[in-house]
Amino acid sequence: MDQQNIEISGRFCGPDGMANGGYVSGLVAEAIGGPAKVRLHAPTPLDKEIELVSDAAGARLMDGDKMLVEGEPLGKPLDLDPIPSPPTDALIEDCRVRFPPPSEHMAPRCFVCGTERDPDDALHICGGFEPEHARAADHWVPASDLAGDDGLVATRYLWAALDCPSYFGAGIGTAMALLAGMAARIVRHPRAGEKLRVTGWPIHSEGRKYHSGSVIHDADGKVIAAARTLWVKVQA
Structure with missing residues (x-):
């Protein structure tokens, strides 16, 4: 298991007082190292030390004992067909x-x-x-x-x-x-x-x-x- 302390800058906010959901999901996906499926359980705080934990099963963001975000390898297609053509x-x-x-x-x-x-x-x-x-x-x-x-x-x-x-x-x-x-x-x-x-x-x-x-x-x-x-x- 790998564990590191991180702090998300206020630059990467979504709604006031919390981190952007796509950004924190991407942090978890980076730790997973490939296509990923992520669940967001609670807003991720800004400018506060939290933990990014990864292991063979996936990765997660933790605020003490509180699960903020967890992810795992995707392992299947996205089920998006048909994907729209590029917008004009x-x-x-x-x-x-x-x-x-x-x-x-x-x-x-x-x-x-x-x-x-x-x-x-x-x-x-x-x-x-x-x-x-x-x-x-x-x-x-x-x-x-x-x-x-x-x-x-x-x-x-x-x-x-x-x-x-x-x-x-x-x-x-x-x-x-x-x-x-x-x-x-x-x-x-x-x-x-x-x-x-x-x-x-x-x-x-x-x-x-x-x-x-x-x-x-x-x-x-x-x-x-x-x-x-x-x-x-x-x-x-």
Whole structure:
């Protein structure tokens, strides 16, 4: 078993006071070392020492005795067929126009989709739900600080980029909802500066649970990463 103390910077927030769910899921996936299935049990705190524990069964984030996030190797297909084709520039523009203003956004300072964040300090993927195509989509060009020494974008940022588009793609509107589960597979790691397109779409819903998918396409229209997510609306 490997155990290390980590602290998640406030830079990587989702809703106020907690870490972005896709980012922390990506941390767990990095420890697993491949396609993974992750469950989020409780919000992950920011700027506080927690533990990342990994073993043969998988990996988990712990706050003392409290399980925050746990993951295991995926071991099966994502069950996303059919994956949408890459969004056109026109669809992306329609999605961006439909993105909620800060006053209606449930997490306007989110690392992934927060419009109140400096684009140089966050992913700034801001595509709203376009009902005719039932899609949320946006462009994304990863910054150099998201890549390692090899120039390739790290797993945690790809998982983060797949997170919020799946929320908007689920058609939840602006309702408060939290990521409860995420499974993702990375085909290849893009280089910083690549021109990418990210799409989210609904799969099905039941009560407060919303299942959705998300995908990242490269400039050639090839899938480089995809995810299936579960969102749960927070009861008022």
